[in-house]
Amino acid sequence: MRSLTEMLKLGAVFRQVVETPDAPPLAPATPRPAAPTTPVPTEPARAPRHFTAPPTGELATYPPPERWDDWVEYESKAWPQKEPRRYMLVPTTCFNCESGCGLLAYVDRQTFQVRKFEGNPVHPGSRGRNCAKGPATINQTYDPERILFPLKRVGPRGSGQWERTTWDAVLDDFATRIRAALQEGRHNEVVYHVGRPGEDGFMERILQAWGVDAHNSHTNVCSAGARLGYDIWMGSDRPSPDHANARFILLLSSHLETGHYFNPHAQRIIEAKMAGAKIAVMDPRLSNTASMADYWLSTYPGSEAAVLLAMARVLLDEELYDRAFVERWVNWEEYLRAERADLEPTFDNFILALKEHYAEFTPEYAEQESGVAAATIVEVARLAGRAGSAFSTHVWRGAASGNLGGWQVARCLFFLNVLTGSVGTPGGTSPNSWDKFVPVPWRKPGPQKVWNELLWPREYPLAHHELSYLLPHFLKEGRGKLSAYFTRVYNPVWTNPDGASWIEVLRDESKIGLHAALTPVWSETAWFADYVLPMGHAGERHDTISYETHSAKWLGYRQPVLRVAREKLGERFEYTYEANPGEVWEEDEWWIELSWRIDPDGSLGIRHYFESPYRPGEKITINEYHQWLFENAVPGLPEAAAAEGLTPFDYMRKYGAFTVADKVYRLHETPVAPAQLDGAEVDEASGIVRKGGAAIGIMRDGQAVTGFPTPSRKLEFYSSTLRDWKWPEYALPTYIKSHVHPENLDRSREEFPLVATFRLPTLIHTRSGNAKWLYEISHTNPLWLHPTDAKRLGVKTGELLKVNTDIGYFVSKVWVTEGIRPGVVACSHHLGRWRLSDTIGCDRWSSALVDLKEEGNGQWRMRQLQGIRPWKSEDPDSERVWWSDAGVHQNMTFAVHPDPLSGMHCWHQKVRLEPVGPNDRYGDIYVDTRRSFEVYREWLAMTRPAPGPGGLRRPLWLLRPYKPAPEAYQLNGAH
């Protein structure tokens, strides 16, 4: 061993270099613009401990809010000693799945550690209850594999070499590029691609302030199918079931375990069950939800619409429909006039026409298509009919996202609600817009005047969201290129179908100029980015959020809990990251800062939107943004706050949520306000009330009422929009045979439909990869296989099968189970995370080390080198990692299947099962991206492109995120 004296000579370097006046500081220079450094808090040493409220030992469900600022609990680790610890309990909102449940962070008042996350009892959606993913936020916050500093690529993209950079440098890099793009009219070269938004309204304000049509989402690999089905009916794109008050619940979903909105819905479904409601679940899989239901309808994938239409027929034949509601609120006259000129336009004739139109949908036909007994279909239909207006339903992904024509599944399901009059009723199903509240921010910019065809191509005029997962294919076709590309909590390489095509494009600097992955966690996509920018988890950022969890409107507030706790104790911060671990940014501040730098002098008209409402001309702070919202844009909040002697901002900081309206029902019957009627005109034929060209209501029994935001202001059984936009055969709720219909399968070759869309209760896509508790619970995704199929194929549980898709194959192990219908296989998409380096990339809790080879032109092969293993380091817990399976990444072997109407990727796959060969290993993947491009072209050929009526790109009334100005809808002479 070297001598101490020798080593002490090194100290001279310190004196020479570090300790001189112009030397770099002890800690690395951090780019906090004009912000003071934040010391670790220094309370006096061994300060006497005072406890305002020592634990009394009484039992209580939750700490009462009036004691949240100084809550005392015994230290659990000190047991059996009674060692009190003081906490500040700060409410925030979960950022794992989309439900937006309330959390309560226990911040140690002395050390400013977050000790745990529990439920927020005053949150109206989750009511203090959480699934496993909420408390696991603590894993994510303090995950040692976490990225704490901004990283910049060194060497070629994807080479896995990084260096730390500064936020200043990243902001300037992007600001310069975006400013140039805007000045040179290259607006469409800026794209913001988001996986989990976790916020309402903020990014819309940012991107519209920039004047770009840049919002790209994950929705077309998620819910665009169901959304189109609902939107066509009612002008709102989601259902909001009032499960708690239902007498009968029909789910094409698995809401007791996952899904939109899992925990808030699950607790209300069970409340209804405890009060005597019956539940039916339609799913080829025996999900946890199906296992708790009274009826499990194990439908063949893609046959759901046939079953639903057969149920509709039962309701019609047995007079179980709500005549008054249907007559008043369905556009039946329009249908009869347009399609049944042979009939007098009377309601009785409408019922007659319906019976004729759906005559073929007998329960026996539905049984033949679905495999569910006709008698069961009739029984469930009768239960729905008898529940009447207390009939709640839901579909979100599942069948609506799996099948060609899946959007019609949602349409056929809601048809049952319409027939039973259970729309907007207690125990029924409402439009989501009734139960979601988005406050309008200060100085909201107008809509953008450009249209981005890379996101909204003319082939898909009715696509409900951006054709996000086709971006690589569009770029390969030369439809455009990107200058600045942000992926935000978005991992297309792993999540989307055809991930290898994503890799090919992400590597190509001629197609994507600069790519930043804004992410709280390593991802397969971040590996190929230019910058990896660490962003906050649930307790490290501000957002407002609202979801239709039940028949009420609420606003939730996400907050950086350490900043809030320290501010309550008197500290001041200019930027949230000063209080976050490392240099983890508050994302909203990042966008404000970037916008300010894009337009520092205001000449582009952007800076104006980022000035403070309280300090004219100065840059808005994130607290001012929310202060203004809470003071001005949330009805009832200022009054509720004043009643407690609080400001609206302090009220939201204290409680983390506010109920804007409760028991929201029958809003379509709301009379139009007299002031609005001033100057309005009534169309004699249709009864539609218009003002300034816009429909504002409809006359019903001599009164102007709001109705629904559709062209007819009614529920549109008959869609003139679909007729006029070249799809007349789908103008009514229709059964479309899926691409995995038995007619398209060769059973003699062991071809099966693969159901690839289901989640696991404890994981959430990429984002949970850094939560060790969650991966300890779930870490495998075997192929579900019925015993009869397993016997024929000669495999047992745990043995391998090769699953061939259109473009390649994957090798997985099977799970032989009665929980799947015979002739169908299923595999969850929630596992199969991978990393390319033993030392960098996705978390070791959740990913396998793989070798990924590009073997030739578009041919990719992946082999798992090792699964999850205990750490090789000396730390004690790493040796306790007992699980080794990381699952199999199936999505990469799927070709894109864009539905020609909704644009939804139709997830179900036709697969061919075969025994493995001697060289096949668990987790092997092979894909050919040239073949995947051919499949893309095959599906593209099914489209019927714009323009539609009036030379439009898209119907003006149809919902669209970040809706552009009307002039951008004109196809001719457009940007």
Added chain:
Amino acid sequence: MNAADRAATARARADTYRLLGRLCLAEVDARLLAALRETAELGPTLVGADEPLLATLRAEYARLLLINVLPYESVFVDEQVMLNTEATVAVYDAYREGGYSPAGQVGAPDHVGLELAFLGHLAADEAEAEAAGDAARAARSRARQRSFLEAHLGRWAPVWATALERAAEHPFYAALAAVVRDYVLAELEAALERD
């Protein structure tokens, strides 16, 4: 050894701690590189022109200290294997008692660089006390160093440094790791012998 010698030694120890702390907390910059090239311990590993070498060292720093060999005590000693655990709180308490409040966000207070700098802070205090002839204060500083070395840095930093040495691809970080390990062990040994 007279008081002046003791002050000089303590000062040299303080500087060494602080230099090692600085090298763990951030990447090498041009000024540091020039000075380090002249040292017997680390100089031979620093071969090549400044700019490419600095770039390589930046990437190596990120690969090692930001991503792979996490420089936080909690990860090595606490069974939760997370950041900001009980172990971190104990370090934080020791800083507070020693009158030390580090600036900047480095992920967590128990970063190896901060722990080294904290010992530098204590050794500097010892040097000042010796120079001022305040034997009692010097003894208190030494006691603090010993207790911190025993309870914290000496308990995990050598293990961490060994991991760093194994993972390092560039010889500079392998050498730095060896110096940190040897120096901390030597300090620990000296502190135990002293009392």
